[in-house]
Amino acid sequence: MLFDRKNLSNAQLIQMYRSLVYPRLIEEKMLVLLRQGKVSKWFSGIGQEAIAVGATLALQQDEWIMPLHRNLGVFTTRQMPLHQLFNQWQGNQNGYSKGRERSFHFGSKEHHICGMISHLGPQLAIADGIALANKLGQKGKVSLAFTGEGGTSEGDFHEALNLAAVWDLPVIFLIENNGYALSTPTHEQYRCINLADKAKGYGIEGITIDGNNILAVYDTIKGVRDYCIKNQKPYLIECSTFRMRGHEEASGTKYVPKELFELWDKKDPVANFEQYLIGEGILTEEEIVSIRDSFKTKIEEELKQAEAKAYPLAVDTAVEVDDVYAPHEQGDDQLNTDDSTVSEKRFIEAIKEGLQQSLRLHDNLVIMGQDIAEYGGAFKVTEGLLEEFGKNRIRNTPICESVVVGAALGLSLEGCKSVVEMQFADFATMAFNQIVNNLAKLHYRWGQQANVVIRMPTGGGVGAGPFHSQSNEAWFTHVPGLKVVYPSTPADAKGLLISAINDPNPVLFFEHKTLYRSIAATVPDESFEIPIGKARWVQQGDDIAIITYGMGVIWAEEYAASHPEVSIAILDLRTLLPLDYDAIKQAAESTGKVLVLHEDTLTGGIGAEIAAWIGEHCFNRLDAPVMRCASLDTPVPFNKELEANFMAHARLEKCIQNLLNF
Numbered sequence: 072m073l074f075d076r077k078n079l080s081n082a083q084l085i086q087m088y089r090s091l092v093y094p095r096l097i098e099e100k101m102l103v104l105l106r107q108g109k110v111s112k113w114f115s116g117i118g119q120e121a122i123a124v125g126a127t128l129a130l131q132q133d134e135w136i137m138p139l140h141r142n143l144g145v146f147t148t149r150q151m152p153l154h155q156l157f158n159q160w161q162g163n164q165n166g167y168s169k170g171r172e173r174s175f176h177f178g179s180k181e182h183h184i185c186g187m188i189s190h191l192g193p194q195l196a197i198a199d200g201i202a203l204a205n206k207l208g209q210k211g212k213v214s215l216a217f218t219g220e221g222g223t224s225e226g227d228f229h230e231a232l233n234l235a236a237v238w239d240l241p242v243i244f245l246i247e248n249n250g251y252a253l254s255t256p257t258h259e260q261y262r263c264i265n266l267a268d269k270a271k272g273y274g275i276e277g278i279t280i281d282g283n284n285i286l287a288v289y290d291t292i293k294g295v296r297d298y299c300i301k302n303q304k305p306y307l308i309e310c311s312t313f314r315m316r317g318h319e320e321a322s323g324t325k326y327v328p329k330e331l332f333e334l335w336d337k338k339d340p341v342a343n344f345e346q347y348l349i350g351e352g353i354l355t356e357e358e359i360v361s362i363r364d365s366f367k368t369k370i371e372e373e374l375k376q377a378e379a380k381a382y383p384l385a386v387d388t389a390v391e392v393d394d395v396y397a398p399h400e401q402g403d404d405q406l407n408t409d410d411s412t413v414s415e416k417r418f419i420e421a422i423k424e425g426l427q428q429s430l431r432l433h434d435n436l437v438i439m440g441q442d443i444a445e446y447g448g449a450f451k452v453t454e455g456l457l458e459e460f461g462k463n464r465i466r467n468t469p470i471c472e473s474v475v476v477g478a479a480l481g482l483s484l485e486g487c488k489s490v491v492e493m494q495f496a497d498f499a500t501m502a503f504n505q506i507v508n509n510l511a512k513l514h515y516r517w518g519q520q521a522n523v524v525i526r527m528p529t530g531g532g533v534g535a536g537p538f539h540s541q542s543n544e545a546w547f548t549h550v551p552g553l554k555v556v557y558p559s560t561p562a563d564a565k566g567l568l569i570s571a572i573n574d575p576n577p578v579l580f581f582e583h584k585t586l587y588r589s590i591a592a593t594v595p596d597e598s599f600e601i602p603i604g605k606a607r608w609v610q611q612g613d614d615i616a617i618i619t620y621g622m623g624v625i626w627a628e629e630y631a632a633s634h635p636e637v638s639i640a641i642l643d644l645r646t647l648l649p650l651d652y653d654a655i656k657q658a659a660e661s662t663g664k665v666l667v668l669h670e671d672t673l674t675g676g677i678g679a680e681i682a683a684w685i686g687e688h689c690f691n692r693l694d695a696p697v698m699r700c701a702s703l704d705t706p707v708p709f710n711k712e713l714e715a716n717f718m719a720h721a722r723l724e725k726c727i728q729n730l731l732n733f
Contacts, residue, residue: 072343074286081353088348089362090124091285094143095341096366097153100374101160105320110160114174116141118283118315121340122247124148125288126215129296135183135201135484137194137216140175141247141314149182153373154380163381168517169394170384177517185484186517188508191218192227195244196474196505199235200481202242206303207437207463207487213299214481215243215292221252223266230474235305236273237469242305243295247282249314254326267309275305282310283340313338395551397520397575401602406566411595419587421561421594423452425568426490428598430460433488436572439466439475440492440526449494450528450587472501479523480509488522488572496527496581497541510577511552520575524568530583530622530670531718536709542621542671542702547579548648548680554603555648557581559624562594563645566601574603583621590625604646606654612640615730616658618681619668620644626720627668630727637731647677652684659685663694664730670719673701695733700726
């Protein structure tokens with residue numbers, strides 16, 4: 072193995088060695104503790120340490136790294152205390168994730184490390200978002216994301232590299248190619264010779280290097296970092312290496328030919344660097360032994376400190392529930408048309424005004440989506456924003472929903488706000504992983520905000536067929552950590568959107584397409600907020616209560632207006648997660664007869680949750696079972712007659728009569 076020290080001093084080389092051998096010795100100790108049952112699982116990076124350590128040393132301390140589960144060297148090189156890392160690995164409450172996450176599935180903003188999720192690919196998108204924040208802020212920084220060669224087969228890899236190339240982002244994508252994803256060899260994963268060759272397809276630079284040579288890793292990444300900052304371009308680096316242990320210890324290595332271990336053992340990054348330092352007269356064998364012994368002593372001391380600081384897990388349900396969301400103090404409902412300058416606005420205009428006023432208030436707010444700039448979006452909601460705020464903040468994206476949502480999370484880590492427009496709510500399936508696993512769980516996992524709003528044009532009634540008409544809000548109400556908002560009036564649309572943008576938590580903001588241009592009402596001209604999680608009484612009544620939201624509010628109002636003989640209370644939920652249970656209880660107790668109405672299909676809809684809750688908490692005040700009125704359990708048909716029959720509206724009359732006659 073050829074080492075080229077370039078202009079590194081002896082002191083720097085010694086420090087580099089110390090950084091390299093420390094995680095190796097920790098891992099050797101962890102394997103002992105694993106056999107003793109003191110840690111439950113371990114993903115070994117033995118044989119790959121030069122990549123994590125060299126990459127981390129090549130970056131500035133305040134540049135974000137997105138490591139994976141084999142990159143202990145990132146954490147140790149960023150000087151994260153071993154005793155706290157050990158508490159993390161044991162699942163102790165005083166670990167970095169309060170016992171909520173395993174091994175390396177956590178992050179630390181203090182150390183500029185973003186915790187991974189098991190799906191691997193989504194990390195690359197977060198690096199794009201951080202790089203975008205660096206670019207917009209002219210910070211002269213890069214972000215760096217690790218992936219394995221197995222992860223390069225995921226769609227997120229393609230999306231992340233493509234977006235970084237299109238947006239000219241200063242981000243480094245680092246592939247650790249150790250020959251096996253879990254047990255699948257590379258010839259069963261891809262056909263190109265070098266993964267770095269894929270860079271050409273994105274119009275960016277790429278290189279393959281020896282990942283076991285710490286000086287090569289350090290020098291390459293240091294030079295690439297300078298290139299990315301100077302040219303504001305991304306770069307792909309493939310590090311050839313080998314995993315000397317199993318995917319994790321329980322899986323073993325029987326699938327790996329014995330001769331490969333013999334070959335790569337000769338390329339051991341630690342042993343070879345030690346021989347280089349000895350051969351160059353930089354360290355003696357005795358000094359190597361001394362450094363190793365001092366680290367072994369330190370490791371034992373850190374483990375004792377961890378054991379001394381560890382305390383029995385105090386399970387507190389209230390704390391667990393409270394930590395799902397980042398703290399946010401909401402004010403009272405600011406909608407007051409009596410004391411404000413108001414004007415009549417259509418639903419679409421109210422949303423646009425909410426975006427516009429938020430962009431003026433928050434200079435760190437970025438809006439992203441397909442065709443939202445010059446074209447103004449599929450529904451023209453963002454039309455005109457480009458002219459006022461420019462392309463840096465009103466950003467067209469390729470068709471790549473997953474990476475855009477992940478980039479929004481990256482922006483949030485750097486203190487930016489973002490609004491992502493899904494062209495249709497149906498297309499959120501392409502970003503489902505980012506939404507439900509990255510955005511939703513971030514604060515609970517390691518205490519970080521995900522200040523992201525995803526606008527979701529939703530609903531049927533426009534003859535658009537199964538893939539442009541779905542009501543999919545219930546998919547997300549089952550996910551702790553998300554907030555789900557669904558307004559039905561222009562004023563609510565504006566006030567709730569502004570609240571969503573101000574909220575440090577991820578918010579899915581559903582906008583019914585039919586309402587965009589079909590309804591208008593007076594809306595305050597100034598910026599105002601409506602609290603998320605508070606329902607609105609549309610009207611009071613004595614005979615039955617209809618609990619609904621979105622288009623259901625319009626249907627309920629129309630029915631009540633055409634049936635004055637029935638006294639109908641109508642509750643507009645406005646927020647589906649979290650629900651306003653006080654208002655729901657009031658609706659149930661005030662009439663004793665409740666109909667839950669929604670455009671979504673019947674089975675598994677939010678109506679089932681509301682009906683169950685009322686049955687549990689208000690049973691003795693009911694005069695009839697809670698009934699549901701929903702759309703058919705079929706895909707949304709294209710033909711307008713079939714679609715009309717599909718809609719809950721087609722069964723509203725019958726449902727109300729059944730409830731009245733009970």
